[in-house]
Amino acid sequence: MNEFWQTCVRQLEQDLPPQQISAWIRPLVPLAFDEARAVLRVSAPNRFKLDWVRKNFSHQIEQLATAWYERPVQVAFELASHGNGAARGVRAASAPAAATASAEASAAVPPPPASRPPAGASAGAVANAVAEAANDRSRLNTDLTFKNFVTGKANQLARAAALQVAENPGVSYNPLFLYGGVGLGKTHLIHAIGNALVANGTGTRVRYVHADQYVSDVVKAYQRKAFDEFKRYYHSLDLLLIDDIQFFAGKNRTQEEFFYAFEAMVAQRKQIIITSDTYPKELANIDSRLISRFDSGLTVAIEPPELEMRVAILLHKAETEGVSMPEEVAFFIAKHLRSNVRELEGALRKVSAYARFHGREVLTVDVCKDALKDLLSVSNGQITVENIQKTVADFYKIKVADMYSKRRPANIAMPRQVAMYLAKELTQKSLPEIGDLFGGRDHTTVLHAVRKIADARSKQTELNHALHVLEQTLKG
Numbered sequence: 001m002n003e004f005w006q007t008c009v010r011q012l013e014q015d016l017p018p019q020q021i022s023a024w025i026r027p028l029v030p031l032a033f034d035e036a037r038a039v040l041r042v043s044a045p046n047r048f049k050l051d052w053v054r055k056n057f058s059h060q061i062e063q064l065a066t067a068w069y070e071r072p073v074q075v076a077f078e079l080a081s082h083g084n085g086a087a088r089g090v091r092a093a094s095a096p097a098a099a100t101a102s103a104e105a106s107a108a109v110p111p112p113p114a115s116r117p118p119a120g121a122s123a124g125a126v127a128n129a130v131a132e133a134a135n136d137r138s139r140l141n142t143d144l145t146f147k148n149f150v151t152g153k154a155n156q157l158a159r160a161a162a163l164q165v166a167e168n169p170g171v172s173y174n175p176l177f178l179y180g181g182v183g184l185g186k187t188h189l190i191h192a193i194g195n196a197l198v199a200n201g202t203g204t205r206v207r208y209v210h211a212d213q214y215v216s217d218v219v220k221a222y223q224r225k226a227f228d229e230f231k232r233y234y235h236s237l238d239l240l241l242i243d244d245i246q247f248f249a250g251k252n253r254t255q256e257e258f259f260y261a262f263e264a265m266v267a268q269r270k271q272i273i274i275t276s277d278t279y280p281k282e283l284a285n286i287d288s289r290l291i292s293r294f295d296s297g298l299t300v301a302i303e304p305p306e307l308e309m310r311v312a313i314l315l316h317k318a319e320t321e322g323v324s325m326p327e328e329v330a331f332f333i334a335k336h337l338r339s340n341v342r343e344l345e346g347a348l349r350k351v352s353a354y355a356r357f358h359g360r361e362v363l364t365v366d367v368c369k370d371a372l373k374d375l376l377s378v379s380n381g382q383i384t385v386e387n388i389q390k391t392v393a394d395f396y397k398i399k400v401a402d403m404y405s406k407r408r409p410a411n412i413a414m415p416r417q418v419a420m421y422l423a424k425e426l427t428q429k430s431l432p433e434i435g436d437l438f439g440g441r442d443h444t445t446v447l448h449a450v451r452k453i454a455d456a457r458s459k460q461t462e463l464n465h466a467l468h469v470l471e472q473t474l475k476g
């Protein structure tokens, strides 16, 4: 297993910039490989790193492990405990080190105050230790700041609102509700707000929590009958950043607890910032009193970046990672990859690893074409009806098959009509051809859909916004 791990790290070093290797990969410790279940256990030094690595690198590590062991391998991340030999990744002076005896133990328990730095430490070291402890408690990622958040038309409103909240927490917009599709920078922006407040040095108690984690904190508080402690902790925060709130769907007890925390915090002018993949009223299986609270502050969308912004993001990321990228190369990538920033980051990593591996010092369009062959073949070419059907189905979270099916419940019929409207608007296909591609429907059905959506779009702001996002995603 150790041999695998060394090879795995070496391979990741080819694909990822050095900062990411030292921040996320080096602190991981392989614990054991369970032959029977084909599970590789890997520990991370704290909850934040664990969540981040699980979200961003587990796929790559699993692929490497699968290739090494020559069968599908699953990677199970867990928090380092003092006993599992991974403690070297845990900062001795940081508060959570004391609290993370096991993965679960720290979850519902409020982190203790920062422990005293060791005697004899310099003032700078003390400040660093305190800042590190604050960051560990807050689960903030210090790499995600306003400074490295590229702004454009798609996110300028969200960024302005975020800056405003960072300057006047609890006063201006409470809650701030940010919504948008995957990989568009919602998480980045809320960490930036948290980091800005921690950097003020006013001792603001900040906590970033993914909605999934909050749900599991509620479950653990339940199991341990520790609700008072749970409440005291969440209600005592000055800033709560809660990511991907759509994961509260159907979790009634979690919603109830969150409702109390929300009311308590807002009444005391403590700031709450929420992200979601959709705007409040569109959230499914969330209590209506919560939805109305979510909408009571400021709700702002982050939209997919337009071409120039995608170029700016690529150039910025390339520069920070020490990759020299000519503008024409950035334009080439940005023209072909249109959906989100995470996809652009992945492309940049691929291109630079490919260039390094093949000894190509200068990135050219030809290098990109080779390096991104797989990605480009998927996104290449004109807008097709199939592409529209898939994009609309993803957006409304229905099955692509429902685009052709005869089912007619409203949650399917409306997206299908939207897809027909976009097919008419964005492709050269005739009404009968579109009808055929939607499960052999008559051209009058398509015409009806096109007229209906065009009319509704002019009257309903939310629909107009959704269509704008879809058009942007499809056209780039």
Ligand SMILES: Nc1ncnc2c1ncn2[C@@H]1O[C@H](COP(=O)(O)OP(=O)(O)OP(=O)(O)O)[C@@H](O)[C@H]1O
Binding pocket: 144, 148, 149, 150, 151, 155, 180, 181, 182, 183, 184, 185, 186, 187, 188, 189, 313, 341, 342, 345
């Ligand atoms: N405007 C931006 N400038 C610089 N980097 C960005 C920008 N927007 C997004 N990113 C980067 O893109 C990646 C994905 O962003 P992030 O995780 O914030 O997306 P998200 O909207 O929270 O997505 P999800 O809903 O999937 O969690 C991150 O590495 C983030 O730093």
